Amino acid sequence: MSLAKEPQLVLSRPAVKSALRTREMLWGYFFIGPVVIGLLIFTIIPIFASLVLSFSNWDGSSEIKFIGLHNFFQMFSDKVYIKALKVTTFYTVVTVPITIILSVVVAVLLNRKMRGRDVYRLIFFLPSVTMPVAIAVVWKWMYNGSNGLINFLLSTVGIDGPNWITDERFILMSVMIIAVWAGIGYNMIILLSGLQGIPDTYYEAASLDGATGWQRFVNITVPLLTPAIFFVMVTSLIGAFQVFDLVFMLTPQATGGGAGGVLQDATRTAVYSIYQNGFTWFKIGYASAQAWVLFVIIFLITMAQMYLQKRWVHYE
Amino acid sequence: MAGEKGTGIATRIFIHFILVLGALSMLLPFFWMITTSLKTYTDSVQIPPVWFPKHPDFTWYPKIFQQVPFGRFYLNTIWVTVGRAVPQVIFCSMAAYGFARLRFPGRSVIFICILAILMVPSQVLLIPQYFEMVRFHWVDTYKALIIPGIFSAYGTFLLRQFFMTLPKELEEAAVIDGCNPWTIFWRIMLPLTVPALAALTFFVVLWSWNDFIWPLVVTNDEAMRVLSVGINSLQGVYTSQQPLLMAGAVMATIPLLIFFIVLQKFVIKGITFSGIKG
Secondary structure (H helix, E strand, O other), rough: OOOOOOOOOHOOOHHHHHHHHHHHHHHHHHHHHHHHHHHHHHHHHHHHHHHHHOOOOOOOOOOOEEEOHHHHHHHHOHHHHHHHHHHHHHHHHHHHHHHHHHHHHHHHHHHOOOOOOHHHHHHHHHHHHHHHHHHHHHHHHOOOOOOOHHHHHHHHOOOOOOOOOOOOOHHHHHHHHHHHHHHHHHHHHHHHHHHHHOOHHHHHHHHHHHOOHHHHHHHHHHHHHHHHHHHHHHHHHHHHHOOOOOHHOOOOOOOOHHHHHHHHHHHHHHHHHHHHHHHHHOOOOOOOOOHHHHHHHHHHHHHHHHHHHHHHHOOO | OOOOOOOOOOHHHHHHHHHHHHHHHHHHHHHHHHHHOOOOOOHHHOOOOOOOOOOOOOOOHHHHHHHHHHHHHHEEEEHHHHHHHHHHHHHHHHHHHHHHOOEEEEHHHHHHHHHHHHHHHHHHHHHHHHHHHHHHHOOOOOOHHHHHOOOEEEHHHHHHHHHHHOOOOOHHHHHHOOOOHHHHHHHHHHHHHHHHHHHHHHHHHHHHHOOOOOHHHHHOOOOHHHHHHHHHHHHHHHHOHHHHHHHHHHHHHHHHHHHHHHHHHHHHHHHHOOOOOO
């Protein structure tokens, strides 16, 4: 209801009015047309295709046969898939809280007038703008068991470091360390903007009342930062459940049953499993069903967080 | 902003100590990437490590262009990134303007569909999109790398929210003067949207440049590889030539870093306005 239209509406006869309406309608379709058509072809049709395929046992080339809910039942007894869900959950439950805690620490420390603040902020944000494969390549080299920088640094303090990425007991941890390292910067930016929204007067009043720095942090900063922490938590959990790039790049792509098999079992996440089923083993139907199950898991976790937020998120 | 008045000198030193430690661990991999790319092979495998190469070896950079089609990977990545980013920003801002300002039947239903798309994770789309490319005979072509990456529900939503915050009075004079919606969009609205467009452009470029799983799936031909897939495939072949890999990683990172530093102000504002995932 734009105000600008009103004079015209008063002056014009119904025929003119409806001509104007038609014109605006055509302009409207013109403006939204490219995006709507593109999304229809490349997003909406694939979504429905994926749903249909998840009820089939298609292998990518032969005729599609529908097998009802078989794919979904199969997941419950598929040890490889259940292991993948466990790996994903473990990855999420460890990396998300650690990343958030470290991000809060960095954000709080940087939220003060100090020299070099912008430089620090840039440094912590660097991994967020770095190509994941570049991150993977350099970390892999640092993780190298015999010539790697990390084991050298550990040896200077007397620790005999493991074969980080060729030992199935350590490879997942190696990926998780990179994920924390790479994830701090983005969260820090969101948390910093949350911190900047806390009025100085609160701190001043608390200081007058004799609150210590720690008391101010616990009673003012933390509660008023909870909306930003909540946001960061929701996006981090969604991202962690979808982890793929780093895991894939750090895991050897073994052909046959070599050591790669053991390493793949140790790092296979939910998305990795979808990729393997779809593009290595050509179990298209099963892979589609896994994708939908992952979507439902992520959706339920997000909804649960939305529901639980009123217990701990403090909105002013 | 918590003032520094109340903080004692010991606390301040402690804070700087933590921050310096954090910054060093952030920078260490980048430092290692750059110095390794400048080491001779012998220096690169030394233990204890060579921190600063005494005789920097610059030959790995030209070597990577000779040993693998790195130049091709580079041009492919640039082409894919530009090919996705330019149309995406134009189409998304058009659609956003349409949804924010024009009235037409079906507007809210279509907009709700776009919001619903935002919830569907990309893994659900991956497999059917791939078979769509097979059906279109687009596998191993730029079309597959570029076209499905153009249309974004996210960009549309983001810019629409931004347009909604602009006061309508801005366009009124133009409407009374009889300007058509295209003129209003192009001459009045877009110039006001520059900060949001800059932020969206940066993120589209970031995602396209770093995209991995989609180019991995839709290209087999080495000549069609982008940097991320190309460098990843080098990993297996050139394990013994770490400096070569590092030279590739450095070159893949630098353009985006410069781009980020240029647009930094808008990017930070964009993240805090919308929480775009970096």
